[in-house]
Amino acid sequence: MILQRREFLKLGAATAGSVSAVTLSPTEARPAVNTEGCKAMLYDATKCIGCRACQTACRLGFDMEPSINGDGLYDEPSDLSTTCPTVIRQYQDEQGEEWSFVKRQCMHCLDPACASACLVNALERDDCGAVTYDVDKCIGCRYCMIACPFEVPTFEYEKAIPSIVKCPFCFDLVSQGKAPRCVEACPTGAITFGDRDELLEDARSRIYSEPNRYVHHVYGEHEAGGTAALYLAGVSFDKLGFPKGLTNKSIPDLTKGFLNSVPLVIILWAAFGTGLHWFVQRRDELTEREVVPAEREEGGP
Amino acid sequence: MNRLALPSPLFKREWLTPFNVITAAILAVGFIIVVMRFTMGLGTVTNLSNPYPWGLWIGFDVLCGVALAAGGYILASTVYLFGLKQYRPLLRPAILTGFLGYFFVVVALLVDLGRPWRLPYPVFYSYGVSSVMFLVAWHVFLYLTVQFIEFSPAVFEWLNWKKLRAWVAKLTVAATIAGLILSTLHQSALGALFLLAPTKLHPLWYTPLLPVFFFVSSIIAGLTMVVFEASVSHRVFKDQLEPHHATQINDLILGLGKAASIVLFAYFWLKWVGVARGHNWDLLATPMGLWFLVEVFGFVLVPCFLLAWGSRTRNAGLVRATALVTVVGIIVNRLNVSVIAFRWNYEQPYWPHWMELVVTASIVTVGILTFRWIVKRMPVLRPHPDFEGLY
Known part of the structure; x- marks a missing residue:
């Protein structure tokens, strides 16, 4: 049990060490x-x-x-x-x-x-x-x-x-x-x-x-x-x-974030635009359906 | 009537209007300067130098030109994607302004580029894909095409080409979505251009958020330019409008003012996120910091409140006037990033040569003349009688 725990701690320390090595290395x-x-x-x-x-x-x-x-x-x-x-x-x-x-x-x-x-x-x-x-x-x-x-x-x-x-x-x-x-x-x-x-x-x-x-x-x-x-x-x-x-x-790294986001913007905007258009079109269809029969009843033949 | 056949005193009276005389003078001088620029080099007519490779022509003609032409994608999205169909009467003039805006940005670029005949190189010959400028080049090229498609119904109605008109109308929604994508990317890309200059641009303006700022402020520029441009057109081209139009337009202007106010409010806070990210609070107490505060309060927060107040109290006059202030604010911002806060600490700051100003004035003038020529002929401000239902 103790041994396991010790090993666990060792592993943890090693992990922390390697992580800090990775995160600290950008200073160099x-x-x-x-x-x-x-x-x-x-x-x-x-x-x-x-x-x-x-x-x-x-x-x-x-x-x-x-x-x-x-x-x-x-x-x-x-x-x-x-x-x-x-x-x-x-x-x-x-x-x-x-x-x-x-x-x-x-x-x-x-x-x-x-x-x-x-x-x-x-x-x-x-x-x-x-x-x-x-x-x-x-x-x-x-x-x-x-x-x-x-x-x-x-x-x-x-x-x-x-x-x-x-x-x-x-x-x-x-x-x-x-x-x-x-x-x-x-x-x-x-x-x-x-x-x-x-x-x-x-x-x-x-x-x-x-x-x-x-x-x-x-x-x-x-x-x-x-x-x-x-x-x-x-x-x-x-x-x-x-x-x-x-x-x-x-x-050049300073513009990489922007350039990497280009495909994301294209894909997400295309989906958002199409979805929005579809949604609005459907909404208009439904309102038309509601409005038109109501009008018919009022002044209908 | 053939005007050339008028007796000469009458002919003079018709043509010698102050507007025509000033226009002709600007264009004549502008033309001479452009000839000088192409025979003797950029240094003869500009104050550009190695520390200041970009001046008024990029800072105003290109950066402001693109931002102020944003009305096209903003209104097309408003009408076709968000389904706010009541804005339709403002759509065609906005798309026309957008198309001409971009067109004349390219014209200005041709004057500024060292070897303008190679303008198509990034699209057809040599691909520098790591460059933000490459993206800008492609997008302006594609977006000009998209805007032509968006405006072409007006052209086909004018020419009475019904089949083409019907065919191109089917592309409307696709063109609008493409326009939204392309505009989002190249409006922000113009800000991203300056991400490569961390040591040259003043820290209050240099922030990784520059692309976001340019995109968000392009929405503001689009909305307020449509207000401004509608106000001017509806005064200048009164004869094109039906009587009930004016009150309807006022309602739309109030709506656009409200929208602009909301985006300005968001933009105001975003600007502070930029300052906070760079830990630049101490710089606010410097002369450049004061100038930054003028931009952020005088040209963002104050217009934001005035637009909100104006649209709430249904004061279209206030909204119109504030829209103009906001447009000026966008110009101030673009010039700050590209010229004023760029190499702000250099001992010999750049100041545009008067010949640069004349060329800019000439290009704007030709833009306005083209706009007028088209509006007088094509169904832009008014529906075409044969196509009323489709407008």
Whole structure:
């Protein structure tokens, strides 16, 4: 009896344990997709010297015009644009004591909001990790720009036949296992390229070996369900222009509840509408039957 | 009489009315701007930018356009599903408004889309089934077809095609149920579009209930637009109406006002469920919170009470005026979600370019002109003498 009870308790504890393991695990964001074979790039802000070689290599690689500034001698884009899919920006506090460079480009989300928003699949995620854009499908609705929490896609507002422009993760190279242009161009090794899982290990070991150099967080490991662009920095990520209020939940999950309810609404409304119509029709028939004989009696022949 | 044959002073007097002059001016300028937009890009005529990819044309022309065209499905359901046949005199104008509303939403979309000639892509070429926008595209396409079927009896009566008229009448109930399903889904889908922007939309407006809010408020928009539109039509197209019509219409307006009041009451409480769900009570004491309170009290609760009061005291004038306020409230809500509370904290807020306003005004004008053209010819406000029993 006692034994049975003990076993029962054990079983109960085990069940409770497994249930709590299941319910607690969402705090650790589950990977939205299988990350096997997913390539990534790791940008270490503490190693970046702000030379913008990555920026220039990117523009040269995609035949894009520089944005010449002031006296016409300096190429100085301030943010992502249709002629600048990656940009180096600089943060500095008011005292000038704390500062950091930060590279901006498409984050190549594991579960990209832009691709889930695209009604013609012009934006798609490839298994190599790249989120690519197919100009031949795009209708120019700009919903991807609404959806992207990192505000990466840009639109050619000045063109009669416009496209979306964003970093393609050098799909031509990365799909063959080669490093993208910005990584190749980096002279200090601030950007590295490889398998996402291995880069995450590398990022963690950098934090372990030099804990004072880094903020203890790999940005992109979990954010928005995880991204293929990973960041290390010596300055809090809030200050480096990353979106405020972004959680680890995948963004496309936010519309799944609605989309899943669509068939329910169709089936239930169809049944409700038909039923209601039938009911009302029957009611009218019955009232007519009651009213008509009564009238006949009153003024009948 | 051939007007072109009039002697020129008389011709001028006939055509140079203030209405015609203003209309022609808006359309002429609008046309030039649309040409500029298609030759020099959206940036030339709009204030759209990368942080604000959607502006007035989506916020007003599309979101408000669809909401304010909800009268079609609301009245069709009222008459054919709920069996409230006394509302029949308002049905055809509501369906026509709905059909034209959607039609011109698509026209506005063609101006806004980067590559508008690819509009049919989501329906015929490439299917992004994970997108709420995909659902919207399909539903607007299907619902336009359904609304054409719903309105076609009027067209066939006008053309005196009796066989087609009789055939299409058999589809009425099926079309109404389809219209109810499609409207429920795409009205709510327009709200669901913004579920993807949790970091951009102000928390007082961002809630998982957005689709529910858009659907419920579309019912309000449909009911009050029918009231508003009936009031205007019955003033402008007096010659189309029989004398006993006016008192009958007043009764219907009171009924619609009462219905709108009930839905507004429910909507008012739903809005608070949204605030409670997000634990956003503290945000009410901010400037955006104040604006939220203006929307929820000034444009929801106050109209709710005024409509209830108006229909109880049989004050059709009050119901008409309040219906207009409610319609404005729906516009405020849609603009809040898409433009005003979207990136509310951005340092350079979006403000529509005057050319955007002119294009919007042009599209609305063409819509009104089309409505007038049809009402003057087809049996919309009045039954066709040959089809009186079927109307």
